[in-house]
Amino acid sequence: MSAGFDNDVRLQVYRHFVDHGEPPTAAQVGQALGTGVEKAGAAFRRLEQDHALVLSPGTLDIWMAHPLCAVPTGFWVTTARGSWWGTCIWDALGIPAMLDVDGTVETACPDCSEPIELVVEDGALRPAEGVAHFAVPAASWWANIGFT
Amino acid sequence: MLAFRSEAHVDRWCTARRLPRGAVFTLDQAWRLAKAWYADRLAPDWRRRTPAEAEAVFGSVGLRGSFWKLS
Numbered sequence: 659m660s661a662g663f664d665n666d667v668r669l670q671v672y673r674h675f676v677d678h679g680e681p682p683t684a685a686q687v688g689q690a691l692g693t694g695v696e697k698a699g700a701a702f703r704r705l706e707q708d709h710a711l712v713l714s715p716g717t718l719d720i721w722m723a724h725p726l727c728a729v730p731t732g733f734w735v736t737t738a739r740g741s742w743w744g745t746c747i748w749d750a751l752g753i754p755a756m757l758d759v760d761g762t763v764e765t766a767c768p769d770c771s772e773p774i775e776l777v778v779e780d781g782a783l784r785p786a787e788g789v790a791h792f793a794v795p796a797a798s799w800w801a802n803i804g805f806t
Numbered sequence: 807m808l809a810f811r812s813e814a815h816v817d818r819w820c821t822a823r824r825l826p827r828g829a830v831f832t833l834d835q836a837w838r839l840a841k842a843w844y845a846d847r848l849a850p851d852w853r854r855r856t857p858a859e860a861e862a863v864f865g866s867v868g869l870r871g872s873f874w875k876l877s
Contacts, residue, residue, distance in 0.1 A: 668852075669850060672847070676848075709854060724847070725844055747808060747833075748839060748843070749807075751836055751837050752843060752844035752847075753844075755837075755840040755843075756844040756847045756848060757848075767809070767815055768808050769810060769811070769815035770811060772811055774809050776837075785834075788811050788833050789812060789816060790808070790809055790835070790836040791810055791816045791828060791830050792807045792829045792873070793808075793825055794828060795829075795874075796864070
Protein backbone atom coordinates (compact mmCIF):
# COMPACT_ATOMS: atom_id res chain seq x y z
CA MET A 659 0.00 0.00 0.00
CA SER A 660 1.27 3.45 -0.86
CA ALA A 661 2.59 6.06 1.50
CA GLY A 662 -0.15 8.26 0.07
CA PHE A 663 -2.83 5.92 1.38
CA ASP A 664 -1.20 5.76 4.81
CA ASN A 665 -1.15 9.54 4.92
CA ASP A 666 -4.85 9.63 3.98
CA VAL A 667 -5.49 7.30 6.92
CA ARG A 668 -3.38 9.46 9.21
CA LEU A 669 -5.27 12.60 8.22
CA GLN A 670 -8.63 10.85 8.65
CA VAL A 671 -7.58 9.72 12.14
CA TYR A 672 -6.71 13.29 13.12
CA ARG A 673 -9.86 14.76 11.56
CA HIS A 674 -12.04 12.32 13.46
CA PHE A 675 -10.12 12.73 16.72
CA VAL A 676 -10.35 16.53 16.54
CA ASP A 677 -14.02 16.56 15.55
CA HIS A 678 -15.27 13.86 17.93
CA GLY A 679 -12.91 14.06 20.90
CA GLU A 680 -11.92 10.43 20.51
CA PRO A 681 -10.02 8.44 17.90
CA PRO A 682 -11.76 6.46 15.19
CA THR A 683 -11.68 2.71 14.91
CA ALA A 684 -10.07 1.06 11.91
CA ALA A 685 -13.59 0.21 10.75
CA GLN A 686 -14.63 3.86 10.87
CA VAL A 687 -11.56 4.94 8.93
CA GLY A 688 -12.05 2.13 6.42
CA GLN A 689 -15.66 3.21 5.92
CA ALA A 690 -14.78 6.90 5.60
CA LEU A 691 -12.12 6.17 2.98
CA GLY A 692 -14.09 3.38 1.28
CA THR A 693 -11.34 0.82 1.73
CA GLY A 694 -12.68 -1.48 4.43
CA VAL A 695 -11.37 -2.32 7.85
CA GLU A 696 -8.50 -4.61 6.82
CA LYS A 697 -6.67 -2.07 4.71
CA ALA A 698 -7.26 0.66 7.26
CA GLY A 699 -6.02 -1.59 10.06
CA ALA A 700 -2.90 -2.49 8.10
CA ALA A 701 -2.26 1.23 7.65
CA PHE A 702 -2.68 1.73 11.41
CA ARG A 703 0.10 -0.81 11.96
CA ARG A 704 2.43 0.81 9.41
CA LEU A 705 1.77 4.24 10.91
CA GLU A 706 2.60 2.84 14.33
CA GLN A 707 5.87 1.43 13.02
CA ASP A 708 6.67 4.91 11.73
CA HIS A 709 5.78 6.43 15.13
CA ALA A 710 2.97 8.42 13.52
CA LEU A 711 0.38 6.68 15.74
CA VAL A 712 0.55 4.66 18.95
CA LEU A 713 -1.78 1.66 19.32
CA SER A 714 -2.80 0.01 22.55
CA PRO A 715 -0.59 -3.09 22.79
CA GLY A 716 -1.94 -6.06 20.87
CA THR A 717 -4.89 -4.14 19.41
CA LEU A 718 -5.83 -1.78 16.60
CA ASP A 719 -7.16 0.72 19.15
CA ILE A 720 -5.48 4.11 18.85
CA TRP A 721 -3.86 5.10 22.13
CA MET A 722 -2.13 8.26 20.94
CA ALA A 723 -2.17 10.38 17.83
CA HIS A 724 0.27 12.88 19.22
CA PRO A 725 -0.49 15.30 20.73
CA LEU A 726 -3.95 13.77 21.30
CA CYS A 727 -4.43 10.90 23.73
CA ALA A 728 -7.39 8.52 23.75
CA VAL A 729 -7.24 7.66 27.45
CA PRO A 730 -7.38 9.90 30.53
CA THR A 731 -4.09 11.45 31.58
CA GLY A 732 -3.07 14.20 33.96
CA PHE A 733 -3.46 16.80 31.20
CA TRP A 734 -6.89 18.07 30.17
CA VAL A 735 -7.02 20.60 27.37
CA THR A 736 -9.99 22.84 26.62
CA THR A 737 -10.31 25.02 23.52
CA ALA A 738 -13.12 26.58 21.50
CA ARG A 739 -12.75 23.63 19.06
CA GLY A 740 -13.25 21.00 21.77
CA SER A 741 -11.56 19.24 24.68
CA TRP A 742 -9.04 16.40 24.71
CA TRP A 743 -6.52 14.61 26.89
CA GLY A 744 -2.92 15.44 26.13
CA THR A 745 -0.25 12.78 26.54
CA CYS A 746 2.10 15.02 28.54
CA ILE A 747 2.65 18.73 29.11
CA TRP A 748 4.45 19.06 25.76
CA ASP A 749 1.53 17.42 23.99
CA ALA A 750 -1.10 19.25 26.06
CA LEU A 751 0.39 22.54 24.90
CA GLY A 752 0.73 20.99 21.45
CA ILE A 753 -3.04 20.72 21.06
CA PRO A 754 -3.73 24.48 20.87
CA ALA A 755 -0.49 24.78 18.90
CA MET A 756 -1.66 22.17 16.36
CA LEU A 757 -5.13 23.68 16.07
CA ASP A 758 -3.88 27.29 16.12
CA VAL A 759 -6.43 28.20 18.78
CA ASP A 760 -6.30 29.53 22.31
CA GLY A 761 -6.89 27.09 25.13
CA THR A 762 -6.35 26.03 28.70
CA VAL A 763 -4.30 23.14 30.04
CA GLU A 764 -5.28 21.75 33.43
CA THR A 765 -2.73 19.60 35.24
CA ALA A 766 -1.20 19.29 38.71
CA CYS A 767 2.29 19.28 40.17
CA PRO A 768 3.25 15.60 40.60
CA ASP A 769 5.13 16.47 43.79
CA CYS A 770 2.55 18.44 45.76
CA SER A 771 -0.65 17.90 43.73
CA GLU A 772 -1.29 21.64 43.53
CA PRO A 773 -3.28 22.45 40.38
CA ILE A 774 -1.40 24.10 37.52
CA GLU A 775 -3.41 25.92 34.88
CA LEU A 776 -1.70 27.09 31.72
CA VAL A 777 -3.50 29.50 29.42
CA VAL A 778 -2.71 30.02 25.76
CA GLU A 779 -4.09 33.39 24.80
CA ASP A 780 -3.73 35.24 21.51
CA GLY A 781 -1.25 32.59 20.43
CA ALA A 782 1.07 33.01 23.42
CA LEU A 783 1.46 31.27 26.76
CA ARG A 784 0.34 33.48 29.61
CA PRO A 785 3.24 33.70 32.11
CA ALA A 786 2.85 31.02 34.78
CA GLU A 787 4.84 29.73 37.72
CA GLY A 788 6.42 26.35 37.12
CA VAL A 789 8.87 24.30 35.09
CA ALA A 790 8.77 21.33 32.73
CA HIS A 791 10.70 18.13 33.39
CA PHE A 792 11.64 15.33 31.01
CA ALA A 793 12.75 12.26 32.94
CA VAL A 794 13.98 10.28 29.93
CA PRO A 795 16.62 11.37 27.39
CA ALA A 796 15.29 11.96 23.86
CA ALA A 797 17.04 8.93 22.38
CA SER A 798 15.07 6.62 24.72
CA TRP A 799 11.58 8.12 24.43
CA TRP A 800 10.28 5.41 22.11
CA ALA A 801 11.51 2.61 24.39
CA ASN A 802 8.41 3.41 26.47
CA ILE A 803 6.42 6.24 24.95
CA GLY A 804 3.98 6.08 27.87
CA PHE A 805 6.66 7.41 30.23
CA THR A 806 8.97 10.19 29.18
CA MET B 807 7.07 15.31 30.25
CA LEU B 808 5.46 16.73 33.38
CA ALA B 809 4.85 20.23 34.75
CA PHE B 810 5.98 21.05 38.28
CA ARG B 811 5.50 24.14 40.42
CA SER B 812 9.27 24.69 40.64
CA GLU B 813 12.65 23.02 40.20
CA ALA B 814 12.65 22.19 43.94
CA HIS B 815 9.46 20.19 43.40
CA VAL B 816 11.17 18.29 40.56
CA ASP B 817 14.09 17.40 42.80
CA ARG B 818 11.86 16.27 45.65
CA TRP B 819 9.67 14.16 43.35
CA CYS B 820 12.63 12.51 41.63
CA THR B 821 14.21 11.64 44.97
CA ALA B 822 10.97 10.28 46.43
CA ARG B 823 10.26 8.19 43.33
CA ARG B 824 13.87 7.02 42.91
CA LEU B 825 13.88 8.46 39.39
CA PRO B 826 16.82 10.16 37.75
CA ARG B 827 16.58 13.90 37.38
CA GLY B 828 16.29 14.56 33.69
CA ALA B 829 16.04 17.89 31.88
CA VAL B 830 14.33 20.88 33.50
CA PHE B 831 13.30 23.87 31.43
CA THR B 832 10.80 26.71 31.47
CA LEU B 833 7.14 26.42 30.63
CA ASP B 834 7.67 29.04 27.96
CA GLN B 835 10.26 26.74 26.36
CA ALA B 836 7.72 23.90 26.57
CA TRP B 837 5.18 26.09 24.77
CA ARG B 838 7.64 27.11 22.07
CA LEU B 839 8.64 23.45 21.67
CA ALA B 840 4.95 22.52 21.33
CA LYS B 841 4.43 25.16 18.64
CA ALA B 842 7.55 24.21 16.71
CA TRP B 843 6.78 20.50 16.93
CA TYR B 844 3.04 20.34 16.34
CA ALA B 845 2.09 23.34 14.21
CA ASP B 846 2.35 21.25 11.01
CA ARG B 847 0.82 18.00 12.34
CA LEU B 848 -2.43 18.41 10.40
CA ALA B 849 -0.70 19.37 7.17
CA PRO B 850 -1.34 16.91 4.32
CA ASP B 851 2.39 16.72 3.59
CA TRP B 852 3.47 16.15 7.20
CA ARG B 853 6.19 13.55 7.68
CA ARG B 854 8.15 12.38 10.66
CA ARG B 855 11.23 14.49 11.30
CA THR B 856 14.66 13.00 10.84
CA PRO B 857 16.81 12.85 13.99
CA ALA B 858 18.80 15.85 12.78
CA GLU B 859 15.62 17.82 12.09
CA ALA B 860 14.24 16.95 15.51
CA GLU B 861 17.47 18.04 17.20
CA ALA B 862 17.26 21.31 15.27
CA VAL B 863 13.77 21.90 16.69
CA PHE B 864 15.01 21.19 20.22
CA GLY B 865 17.92 23.55 19.69
CA SER B 866 15.65 26.28 18.34
CA VAL B 867 14.05 26.57 21.78
CA GLY B 868 17.33 26.26 23.67
CA LEU B 869 17.22 22.51 24.42
CA ARG B 870 20.75 21.36 23.62
CA GLY B 871 23.26 18.85 24.89
CA SER B 872 23.53 15.09 25.22
CA PHE B 873 20.04 14.73 26.73
CA TRP B 874 18.51 15.95 23.47
CA LYS B 875 20.70 13.96 21.07
CA LEU B 876 18.96 11.57 18.70
CA SER B 877 21.73 10.84 16.24
